[in-house]
Amino acid sequence: MKKVNIGILGLGTVGGGTYDILKMNKELITRRTGVDYCVTRVLEINMKAVEAHGVDPAIVTSDVDAILTGDDVDIVIESLGGVEPSSSFMLKALEHGKSVVTPNKAAVAANYEKLTSAAKANGVQIRIEACVGGGIPALTAITEALAGNEFTDVMGILNGTTNYIMTKMGDEGLAYDAVLKDAQAKGFAEADPTADVEGIDVANKLSILMALAFDKYVAPGDIPTVGITGVTMDDIAAAKAKDCKIKLIAHASVDEAGKLSYEIKPMEIPYSHPLAGVSNEFNAIYVTGNAVGEVMFYGKGAGALPTGSAIVGDVISIMKAMA
Numbered sequence: 001m002k003k004v005n006i007g008i009l010g011l012g013t014v015g016g017g018t019y020d021i022l023k024m025n026k027e028l029i030t031r032r033t034g035v036d037y038c039v040t041r042v043l044e045i046n047m048k049a050v051e052a053h054g055v056d057p058a059i060v061t062s063d064v065d066a067i068l069t070g071d072d073v074d075i076v077i078e079s080l081g082g083v084e085p086s087s088s089f090m091l092k093a094l095e096h097g098k099s100v101v102t103p104n105k106a107a108v109a110a111n112y113e114k115l116t117s118a119a120k121a122n123g124v125q126i127r128i129e130a131c132v133g134g135g136i137p138a139l140t141a142i143t144e145a146l147a148g149n150e151f152t153d154v155m156g157i158l159n160g161t162t163n164y165i166m167t168k169m170g171d172e173g174l175a176y177d178a179v180l181k182d183a184q185a186k187g188f189a190e191a192d193p194t195a196d197v198e199g200i201d202v203a204n205k206l207s208i209l210m211a212l213a214f215d216k217y218v219a220p221g222d223i224p225t226v227g228i229t230g231v232t233m234d235d236i237a238a239a240k241a242k243d244c245k246i247k248l249i250a251h252a253s254v255d256e257a258g259k260l261s262y263e264i265k266p267m268e269i270p271y272s273h274p275l276a277g278v279s280n281e282f283n284a285i286y287v288t289g290n291a292v293g294e295v296m297f298y299g300k301g302a303g304a305l306p307t308g309s310a311i312v313g314d315v316i317s318i319m320k321a322m323a
């Protein structure tokens, strides 16, 4: 049986969830891939996390190069977060012939061309399903099952933290600060939650979605973006009076002349619209293709195991190609 070695950079919420799934479902993943895999190295300095996930301390290192360039790693899971040094780490791993899997939307959106070109040039893969929509397999669907379509419209709720806040404020009348703390405690929010509430995280995700659906890269900073910090209880009440909910919506569309437009902002969504029923940390991605029509993907957009599920799916795709 083919053997594949995996290195994990970071045992935070998502890295830890990924490690747990690789351990919990080892037998079925081995059966499905025909690959005997092993996590050979983990980059982590927090020994409490190492202990909490039952990682053998002998495979834990603080030397990142041991994972990026070592002979005993075939696939690198980069789950550190942030643009740098993560982007440089991923480039180095790709240049050393390792495939990379990452949920790091900030790094991928900032360096999309560099990372995808480096993978191509070195005959390896970079897989990014977990970057958008957490556990929802929308990117693989857009680039594989729906690849025969010309896409005209992509609309989504792409951030679990802000959707959780909008849901709890709107449905339960809870205060913004308390709900944000709750979202942080549940592992939904970024290390700096400003990225969530100001829409920066959604801009990273929409940038990636547009690159894949429309073959057009738009830097996250060039996407007009309004977050949820200006949404008040009065705004929510005014929306309710019109049978609407306020949701942070990312939208990109192509007009008949082929012009791509895009924006992110809180919008009033009528109760009758499918996106109004997307609550708490759930995300939804609504795409329109010229052959398939409208398709909506729905699921948990944040959290350790849902995001880990997407990462493990990408690891499995790479292992199948290596088997």
Ligand code: HSE
Pocket: 131, 133, 134, 158, 159, 160, 161, 162, 188, 189, 190, 196, 201, 301, 302, 303
């Ligand atoms: N902070 C992100 C969110 C995590 O709340 O959606 C998943 O990308």
